Amino acid sequence: MSVQSMTTTKTADVEGTLAQVYALAAAGADIVRCTCNEQEAAEGLADIVPRSPVPIVADIHFHHEMALAALEAGVSGLRLNPGNLRKEAEIKQVASEARDRGVPIRVGVNAGSLHPELYKRYGGATAEALVESARIEIAYLADVGFEDVKISVKASSVPLMIAAYRLASETFDHPLHLGVTEAGPPPAGLIKSSAGIGTLLAEGIGDTIRYSLTADPVEEARAGRQLLEYLGLRERRGLDLIACPSCGRAEIDVIGVAREVQQALETRKLPIQVAVMGCVVNGPGEAREADLGIAAGRHRGHLFIKGKIVRVVPEGEMVDALVFEAERIVAEGVEARLAAAEVGAEQEAEADRKALFEAKGSDANRSGEKVELIRKTVHNRE
Numbered sequence: 001m002s003v004q005s006m007t008t009t010k011t012a013d014v015e016g017t018l019a020q021v022y023a024l025a026a027a028g029a030d031i032v033r034c035t036c037n038e039q040e041a042a043e044g045l046a047d048i049v050p051r052s053p054v055p056i057v058a059d060i061h062f063h064h065e066m067a068l069a070a071l072e073a074g075v076s077g078l079r080l081n082p083g084n085l086r087k088e089a090e091i092k093q094v095a096s097e098a099r100d101r102g103v104p105i106r107v108g109v110n111a112g113s114l115h116p117e118l119y120k121r122y123g124g125a126t127a128e129a130l131v132e133s134a135r136i137e138i139a140y141l142a143d144v145g146f147e148d149v150k151i152s153v154k155a156s157s158v159p160l161m162i163a164a165y166r167l168a169s170e171t172f173d174h175p176l177h178l179g180v181t182e183a184g185p186p187p188a189g190l191i192k193s194s195a196g197i198g199t200l201l202a203e204g205i206g207d208t209i210r211y212s213l214t215a216d217p218v219e220e221a222r223a224g225r226q227l228l229e230y231l232g233l234r235e236r237r238g239l240d241l242i243a244c245p246s247c248g249r250a251e252i253d254v255i256g257v258a259r260e261v262q263q264a265l266e267t268r269k270l271p272i273q274v275a276v277m278g279c280v281v282n283g284p285g286e287a288r289e290a291d292l293g294i295a296a297g298r299h300r301g302h303l304f305i306k307g308k309i310v311r312v313v314p315e316g317e318m319v320d321a322l323v324f325e326a327e328r329i330v331a332e333g334v335e336a337r338l339a340a341a342e343v344g345a346e347q348e349a350e351a352d353r354k355a356l357f358e359a360k361g362s363d364a365n366r367s368g369e370k371v372e373l374i375r376k377t378v379h380n381r382e
């Protein structure tokens, strides 16, 4: 499963584009696409491709000669838009050239630039119309013996994109590249992309993904990578921060502490799952699967590893203690750090938990009290 992103620089600007390609690769992109819209862009690709840390795909619209030029530049893949590159002979010429060089092609259908005839025939950019557009293009490619195809059927509407990819996965055996096109700026763009791509991935559909955000493309590479990590489709490379939403039991400013922890651990690039929990009454139990966590109680921080309390520190030191322990776990492993647990930490935490429980009872949000009031109010009206 691969993450793709796209540069926003002019491809002719070799140094600027390469700087962005490196930034995207560092943020999690496995493949980077660059536009090849003019001769200068193709010439830029000739310099970019050999110096890139990841495969470069050329994005082609309208001009088949730009595809031929990109192949000359040595790109690892082409993306052709069947909606605006329509002449059969030209498509076949590109496919023949790509076939001889062993370069794959993505048939990149887009609802917004669907072939006008298909738009008319299907009464709009429907899932069937998007898949039919891909089918026609694949047939052209097959005519010249080209099979190394990847398909995308993107739309900016999440339900339409999901329906189109489901149909595409039933129709074709080729790999699918997933994306919600023109998803917009974050957070809406992130939510749309995660909903569309995540739904399909959970169904086992998709081979490469791209978040199309109106933002620094580094954000889309990072988001794509994180989605795959959160779905368990890629090994964790960075921080996975779990934090409780806070409630009436919270003994600290959970939002503020979580932010502090996130900043501290992200800058250290530690591949670890960490929990920040507002109280020691429920925190360690609820986050027992996390590698490491902190729960607050009675002005103290209770540090736990896999749900077991290993140290109790003053509240003011809890973030530093957490960061220290995260570094040790990454260096020495969970078992070694569990073995290094402070004697008596569990008992201290238990005493804090008990004291808090007694002080706040089992209903810290006073829900029971509120339910009683609701019942009285309703009863009095009857």
Ligand code: SF4
Pocket: 244, 245, 246, 247, 248, 249, 250, 251, 277, 278, 279, 280, 281, 282, 283, 286
């Ligand atoms: Fe957080 Fe404790 Fe409330 Fe759970 S019970 S949400 S851990 S403060």
